[in-house]
Amino acid sequence: MSEALLRASGLHLAFGGVRAADGIDLDVMRGEFLAIIGPNGAGKTTFINMTTGYLKPHAGEIAYEGRRITGLSPRAIVRLGIARSFQLPQLFLEHTVEQNVALAVASREGIWSPLVPLLRPGYREEARDILDRFGLSAIADTRADALNEGARKLADIAMAVALKPRLLLMDEPTSGVAASEKMAIVETLVTVLRDAKVTAVFVEHDMDVVERFADRVAVWSQGRIAALGPPAEVLADPAVQREVIGIERHAATPEAPHA
Amino acid sequence: MRKLEFLLALALAGAMIAAAIAAPWLRFVLTIALAKGIAVMGILLLLRAGQVSFGHALYIAFGAYTVAFLAPRLNDAVLLLVVAAGGAALLGLVIGLFVTRYRQIFFGMLNLAMCMVFYSLLEKLYHITKGSDGIRVEIMPVAGQALDRIAYEWTIFGIALALAFALGALLRLYLVSPMGEALKGIKTRETRLEFMGVPARGVLLAAYVVSAGVGGIGGALIAMTSRHVTPLLSYWTASGELVFIAILGGAGGVLGPFLGAAAYELIRVYAAASFADAWQMILGTALLLVILFAPGGLWGMAARAIGGRSR
Ligand SMILES: Nc1ncnc2c1ncn2[C@@H]1O[C@H](COP(=O)(O)OP(=O)(O)O)[C@@H](O)[C@H]1O
Ligand SMILES: [Mg+2]
Numbered sequence: 001m002s003e004a005l006l007r008a009s010g011l012h013l014a015f016g017g018v019r020a021a022d023g024i025d026l027d028v029m030r031g032e033f034l035a036i037i038g039p040n041g042a043g044k045t046t047f048i049n050m051t052t053g054y055l056k057p058h059a060g061e062i063a064y065e066g067r068r069i070t071g072l073s074p075r076a077i078v079r080l081g082i083a084r085s086f087q088l089p090q091l092f093l094e095h096t097v098e099q100n101v102a103l104a105v106a107s108r109e110g111i112w113s114p115l116v117p118l119l120r121p122g123y124r125e126e127a128r129d130i131l132d133r134f135g136l137s138a139i140a141d142t143r144a145d146a147l148n149e150g151a152r153k154l155a156d157i158a159m160a161v162a163l164k165p166r167l168l169l170m171d172e173p174t175s176g177v178a179a180s181e182k183m184a185i186v187e188t189l190v191t192v193l194r195d196a197k198v199t200a201v202f203v204e205h206d207m208d209v210v211e212r213f214a215d216r217v218a219v220w221s222q223g224r225i226a227a228l229g230p231p232a233e234v235l236a237d238p239a240v241q242r243e244v245i246g247i248e249r250h251a252a253t254p255e256a257p258h259a
Numbered sequence: 260m261r262k263l264e265f266l267l268a269l270a271l272a273g274a275m276i277a278a279a280i281a282a283p284w285l286r287f288v289l290t291i292a293l294a295k296g297i298a299v300m301g302i303l304l305l306l307r308a309g310q311v312s313f314g315h316a317l318y319i320a321f322g323a324y325t326v327a328f329l330a331p332r333l334n335d336a337v338l339l340l341v342v343a344a345g346g347a348a349l350l351g352l353v354i355g356l357f358v359t360r361y362r363q364i365f366f367g368m369l370n371l372a373m374c375m376v377f378y379s380l381l382e383k384l385y386h387i388t389k390g391s392d393g394i395r396v397e398i399m400p401v402a403g404q405a406l407d408r409i410a411y412e413w414t415i416f417g418i419a420l421a422l423a424f425a426l427g428a429l430l431r432l433y434l435v436s437p438m439g440e441a442l443k444g445i446k447t448r449e450t451r452l453e454f455m456g457v458p459a460r461g462v463l464l465a466a467y468v469v470s471a472g473v474g475g476i477g478g479a480l481i482a483m484t485s486r487h488v489t490p491l492l493s494y495w496t497a498s499g500e501l502v503f504i505a506i507l508g509g510a511g512g513v514l515g516p517f518l519g520a521a522a523y524e525l526i527r528v529y530a531a532a533s534f535a536d537a538w539q540m541i542l543g544t545a546l547l548l549v550i551l552f553a554p555g556g557l558w559g560m561a562a563r564a565i566g567g568r569s570r
Contacts, residue, residue, distance in 0.1 A: 106437040106440075
């Protein structure tokens, strides 16, 4: 718990005049669940994009298990054990949910077998098992382009989990998920991740979820980390409340702004 | 559905054999149709990834000229088929390394460009290729057996049919394998593949090499059947024809290319005989009707007729 699995130091990245990362220093500890909160445009997704090799920081570096990964391709980074899910689900739209997950399972071992079916017993069972744990079994045979937003989101995360990462980065895993199902889903997700000893970083707008499931929370603001610590402390900070949570609480639970 | 597809394939093969027995000129037409169907399976493979090659006649021409050039030295149909397939696949690897960097219209047009370069070479290097006169291909032994003309033509027809079955069966496996499904993933969400650790370009390249290889086989069979190769095999209309057949037949299943090729060749022959100059119009109308009323092509129609769902 005391050892950093991922270490980002001095990350800078600007798009034109917009500083999406303006000196990010962050250690993600092995085994922890780290929540990232902050207003839209603060650079949360950019951090995930840099960590997974999709964007290259202009300055600074990211180390994973002591190894520098800045500049590696997304493919190389996944192979090291870092997977991600997406703010906008990235599914194979003409495949079924089961095939989507099975493809992720298959890609762990390389997908270079041209003559054995994707849905061979081993892969299929593993995919079914993951879908089961995510409560997606009923829609296993539904094509991804026919899913509702919540199911897409879950399938997207299920695919990332199927890669058996050691570090999982989730970009707003609960946005688009119906409020009534949210807690149950996060509960399941957390169980799955804890069982597999996965370290998780997740961008989250729902403070109830953050309070309940995060070991630490990092507050993003204009490309910087404005606060970092246990949720109880950070969320109680008046500055954080004013700048971030006020807005977030409103957006997340408009009926109970002071809860 | 699997079984029905197989039965339909058997029925189609039976009909082809019956037609070939009934009329020798149909045997010729159907051998060409089978050869093109084999090549069009390669187009179908690339269509899975959402990519359309407008230059795959290149591999047909390459396979055909391989036969024409090597027949004097390597005088056996079986050997030549193997060499044509391997050579075309190798050429596909070299060209594929370049063209698989591109997608959509760029992919299509680069393939077309390669194909046209090959056409010009065949046309211009007269001392090697005899230019637009082309090269004659003599009747050759098959697996060491010297054959008379009739036996030879039947044998090539039989080989084409057997290859259609074997390669069709292999393609069917390929399409539902991890490699085939990843290929289909390129069409809808290529970047996700990268985020799963899968090199999307490698997946497309593998399919491209296979498509080139079957193109080479189709070309070799065409050379052995028509027994005359010309640069026109690599002309851009020949590439368009392959795409035409793929759409006409339907890209949803491996029978599509063969339904499409048989329909294409038969319409062409009958229409050309009956309406002289109007056959292109008739073919065009046929394609238009298919696109408008049966987007799954002939295979889609057949699949619906036999009560299954095309995949
Ligand atoms: N690829 C990009 N090109 C240009 N601007 C970008 C790109 N990605 C992010 N940005 C900008 O960087 C800022 C941070 O974006 P993002 O990381 O998506 O924020 P968040 O996820 O916190 O809402 C925004 O102003 C956004 O418009
Ligand atoms: Mg974001």
